[in-house]
Amino acid sequence: MTDFDPKRILKSLPMKPGVYQMLDADGGILYVGKAKKLKNRVSSYFRGSGLNTKTMALVSHIRDIQVTVTANETEALLLEHNLIKAHRPPYNISLRDDKSYPFIWVDTRQAFPAVRFRRGRVKGKGMWFGPFPSGGGTRDTIDLIQKTFQLRSCEDSVFSNRSRPCLQYQIKRCSGSCVGLISEDQYAEDLAGAALYLNGRSQVLIDNLTDKMDGAAAALEFEQAARYRDQMGRLRRMQSQQGVDTDYGDVDVIAIESRPGISCISLLVVRDGRLLGHREFWPGGGLDEEPEALLEAFVPQYYLGEGQHSVPSEVLLSHPVGDEGWLSSVLAAAVGQSVKVGHRFRATRARWMQMARDNASQALSGHLGNRLDMNRRRESLAEILGLDTLPVRMECFDISHTQGEATVASCVVFDDQGPLKSDYRVFNIRDAKAGDDYAAMHEALERRYNRVKGGEIPIPDVLVIDGGPGQVTQARDVLSELGLHQVKLLGIAKGPTRKAGMEWLHVEGNDLPIRPPSDAPGLHLLQHIRDEAHRFAITKHRQARGKARITSPLEGIAGVGPKRRQQLLRHFGGLREIQGAGLHELASAPGMSQKLASVVYAALHGES
Known part of the structure; x- marks a missing residue:
């Protein structure tokens, strides 16, 4: 292949929609992209500045660019999707996904039908409920049905040969139908209630249970009334968790949360106003693009990919993705029905989006805390702090209060495996003046490290303070008074931009703060420790405040x-x-x- 000259290629590109393929020295496809105007989009890869690390790495391997002009951007999107699916370019994001949906099946040909988990195409007679977005969510639903309606889940061979009720009956997750402890009519009534719930009509079911509870109580059948009450309570708790409201509809809610170098996409599936479950996706490869660009790449891959996912009438996105009307038309053409794509919502849909964001954030935090990644992160932290050995025990402190009320200090502990929650501690601040964070930090550290000096608690290798130089000074004074000079002390504070990944580290002994690269694993570890201390402090503060009020x-x-x-x-x-x-x-x-x-x-x- 001849020497690569981007200027020569850029001159020949048209200002038309199409698809571009970036090739390496062997002719392999590095990246596939679509563009509304090919010349402008491809030229952006070769500008003098502003490219991130991965994009610069991609550009350094490019030896040729091939383009395909299309009639419009919709055709470009479909062609891009097909090329990505066929060639799996290393710099395009990749999404791993299940190839089938789980269902719940009830064989109504039986007198006492069981509730079954099934995956794949609908087969067999009876009632089918679903599809559900994940196996875990489906099993959770079956678990709720067992607790609420006490329908059996055992195999038919077991059911037919029981002479006494099993453990499921003893723990009130089965009504003992195998030995005749419930009539067919009563079992059918419970099954009808479960069907109402699975069909998204839980409010109708609750109204029915309310009437039954009142009727049983009036007839002095208090045990039966209590059973209806318990069923109502479980259903209402599940309603609250699912965000069920009168605002019905078939909606997919897609939110993305990002940290430096990694992103998580959370999908909530809502059908008939009822949350069926959620799943997370981890965009692999890619060029460290902004959330908007990642979502724009995700939506076509998810709905037009091999998984054949059902397309709802509405898709809610946490970020705008450019021309949402155009994306709506692409999905509508693919499924033959109207599809609305948007990022503006309120009321029930706003609550669903917040749930999706929370799930993505939680999954991202858990991923960053993966124990298998701890060694790499500790090695990076040792390099940042100039340590001779890898830190094993790390502690972090944070202060939380509401205008000085119910001030608490949290202490979280990480070891070489990740969070060590058994060693977490909270300090109710007693002596410091309300609102004096420095004095509160001094009091908490003094109480903690007096016990460390006495040998009651292991001495940490690294002490992290959520704060800047003022908070670090309090910690240094405490450690100096107690003679604990071997502890490496630092404060983690938000930089001038207040953005994640731009934190400044105020390390004891350094005159100037350190700002590690945003993709440094050691910085990710410090962010995780800091965020965990903040979460723990807020949780304990709210508990203390609530107890007092x-x-x-x-x-x-x-x-x-x-x-x-x-x-x-x-x-x-x-x-x-x-x-x-x-x-x-x-x-x-x-x-x-x-x-x-x-x-x-x-x-x-x-x-x-």
């Missing part, structure tokens, strides 16, 4: 008298269910308004 669950709340308390208890089935209800659930209860629901929710959860 709440005196009585319902009595004493302004606007909630005896009649309204009775209405709430009847609607939710008990005090525990009221405490577990979300704000929108409280507001929809009889006699409640949005304003009063906010007051009740705040009182029950210790919020101001």
